[in-house]
Structures are given as structure tokens and as C-alpha cells.
Amino acid sequence: MLTRLYHLPISPWSEKARWALDHHRVAYEAVEHVPLVGDLRLRWLLRKPTGRVSVPVLEDGGDIYGDSFQIARHAEAIGAGRPLFPAGHEAEIAAWNLLSEQLLVTGRGVMLLGQIEDAQTALDALPPGVPEALKPVLAPLARRALSAFVDKYRMRDAAASHRPVLDQTMAAFAKVLADGRRYLVGGAFTYADITMAASLQGVSPVDERYMPVGPGGREAWTRPELVARHPEVLAWRDAVYATHRPTHGPTHRPTHQQPHAG
Ligand SMILES: N[C@@H](CCC(=O)N[C@@H](CS)C(=O)NCC(=O)O)C(=O)O
Missing domain, CATH: 1.20.1050 (Glutathione S-transferase Yfyf (Class Pi); Chain A, domain 2)
Structure with a gap:
């Protein structure tokens, strides 16, 4: 199943998503986003013709996660290792x-x-x-x-x-x-x-x-x-x-x- 992370290597928002995925040992293909130039592709992925689009975006088996927090939650749901969102917290x-x-x-x-x-x-x-x-x-x-x-x-x-x-x-x-x-x-x-x-x-x-x-x-x-x-x-x-x-x-x-x- 295809798992692909669109990210900006220098961006701390992208770093949050990478870190959560890596912590949970989720394997993914990393695709580098180029600011502004890459927006069209993000619009397509996110099905968002207008308004602001940004990275990180995770594509996982046809589902799209368009925010670092959502990506971290998803990594926890599909990955291994100690929880990053322990129950009650x-x-x-x-x-x-x-x-x-x-x-x-x-x-x-x-x-x-x-x-x-x-x-x-x-x-x-x-x-x-x-x-x-x-x-x-x-x-x-x-x-x-x-x-x-x-x-x-x-x-x-x-x-x-x-x-x-x-x-x-x-x-x-x-x-x-x-x-x-x-x-x-x-x-x-x-x-x-x-x-x-x-x-x-x-x-x-x-x-x-x-x-x-x-x-x-x-x-x-x-x-x-x-x-x-x-x-x-x-x-x-x-x-x-x-x-x-x-x-x-x-x-x-x-x-x-x-x-x-x-
Ligand atoms: N709520 C989003 C915010 C992401 C965000 O603002 N990303 C910006 C940080 S500068 C970005 O990478 N922008 C690249 C772009 O706009 O091309 C998240 O946490 O995932």
C-alpha cells in the first residue's frame, strides 16, 4: 500500500509529521514540496481548488491527511511502538x-x-x-x-x-x-x-x-x-x-x- 509524505525538509511543521511517522516506524516515500510552485499538486491531492494549502500532507492507501497533527494521530493508529497520545492525555x-x-x-x-x-x-x-x-x-x-x-x-x-x-x-x-x-x-x-x-x-x-x-x-x-x-x-x-x-x-x-x- 502506498504511503507518501509530501513535506518541506526545512519546515518544523513537516518535521513534526516525519518524527511521529519515524517514531511509529511507519515506512513512507518522502516527496519534497517546493513552496508556491508545489501548491497546484497539493490542491489536487487535497481536493481544494481555493484557499490555503500547505505541507505536510500524507497520502496513505488513498486516504489523505492534510495536517501534522492528523498525520501524527494516523501514524499512531497504523504504526508500532510506544504511544505518543496516551489515553487520557x-x-x-x-x-x-x-x-x-x-x-x-x-x-x-x-x-x-x-x-x-x-x-x-x-x-x-x-x-x-x-x-x-x-x-x-x-x-x-x-x-x-x-x-x-x-x-x-x-x-x-x-x-x-x-x-x-x-x-x-x-x-x-x-x-x-x-x-x-x-x-x-x-x-x-x-x-x-x-x-x-x-x-x-x-x-x-x-x-x-x-x-x-x-x-x-x-x-x-x-x-x-x-x-x-x-x-x-x-x-x-x-x-x-x-x-x-x-x-x-x-x-x-x-x-x-x-x-x-x-
Ligand atoms: N496546520 C498545518 C500547518 C502547516 C504549515 O503552515 N506549513 C507551512 C509552514 S511554512 C508550510 O510548510 N508551507 C509551505 C508552503 O506554503 O508552500 C500543519 O500543522 O500541518
Whole structure:
């Protein structure tokens, strides 16, 4: 039976889905999505001609799962290994997923709105395979593409609140971890740990053994003031990765790249 994950290697949302699938030892073919260019295929898969489409998307034997949380639930239903959603803790884990979404959305807003005018960031965001020599002439197009991505996720709508909400969310999370806990829910590793660990990618990228860093590299993806303020949060994240994210999982199989325009 065909199991295929459409994902963006650099995206923490995709990382949540990969991690849950790998944890449950679900074998899948990984197909790399290219932002904007790949939307048409996602529309087809999701049967969604209008509105926003995004990855990760899992196709499993004809069924489609269009959200990281749904994919994790499905991985649990079909896979092996210890549960990520232990009985009785589902609501608590869903709440952590919401908090993770808040961290990710505000982190992405701070990063991309801060860089939208930066020519190099736009060039870095061009699809893989664009010849170096062509990049300078494609700069205006690249800037427009970055701007279209910012519009797609309506990042400008909440421009003023990204920064304070990101800071408050990090501070609240640090408070929870202040008791020295290793796991967020029920004293064992769950999807709450996955979702929160992945959501720190836009504060300080995890070691590249686990996932690649996106356009602009570590500097663009790091919020130095938050790293300085909350080192214990990142130490918690690194420990969760070191213990529960083997680097030789199924995601390390070759990834299929989608052909892109040009
Ligand atoms: N609720 C979704 C959100 C996914 C999401 O926002 N994905 C974005 C993160 S930037 C993405 O990968 N976008 C790629 C694109 O829009 O082309 C989930 O958790 O699966």
C-alpha cells in the first residue's frame, strides 16, 4: 500500500509529521514540496481548488491527511511502538500543539517580516537547482515570491503582535520547564514533546543531523535574545532530540524532488 509524505525538509511543521511517522516506524516515500510552485499538486491531492494549502500532507492507501497533527494521530493508529497520545492525555497534548503553533507562527512572522527587504534572503529562497549565474537576474522574481509567501500566511496582518507573543510564549514555556521536567505530559515522551521541540526551530535551529536549516541559514533562523534569555528551553529541546530522534530513521531515504519551473 502506498504511503507518501509530501513535506518541506526545512519546515518544523513537516518535521513534526516525519518524527511521529519515524517514531511509529511507519515506512513512507518522502516527496519534497517546493513552496508556491508545489501548491497546484497539493490542491489536487487535497481536493481544494481555493484557499490555503500547505505541507505536510500524507497520502496513505488513498486516504489523505492534510495536517501534522492528523498525520501524527494516523501514524499512531497504523504504526508500532510506544504511544505518543496516551489515553487520557489527548486534550492536554492538543493544547501543547496549539502553543507550538503559536510559537511557530510568531517565529516565522518575526523572521520573514524582518527579512522581506533583504535581497540575499529572497535569493536563498529560490527553488533548489536554479543555476548560480541566473540568481541575480531572478532577484525581483525571488522577492515577489517571498512576498507572496508572506501574503499566503497573512503574516502582515499581525505584524505588531508577532514579537510580543513570541516573547510571552517562550517565557510561559520556560516557566513550565523550570521544575526540571524532562517530558511535558504524564512523565513520558509524547507528541507534546515532539510538537514543542520542533517549534523551537525558529528560535534556534536544532543540530543539522536532524534537519536542514532554511533560507538565510542559522543566523536568519536564530533569535539571539531569546536564546540568551532561555538557554534551559533549548537544552530541553536538544535532550529530547538526542534521546528520541534517531538520525538513521526512514526519513533518511532519498527524497523525491518535484520538478520546478525554469
Ligand atoms: N496546520 C498545518 C500547518 C502547516 C504549515 O503552515 N506549513 C507551512 C509552514 S511554512 C508550510 O510548510 N508551507 C509551505 C508552503 O506554503 O508552500 C500543519 O500543522 O500541518
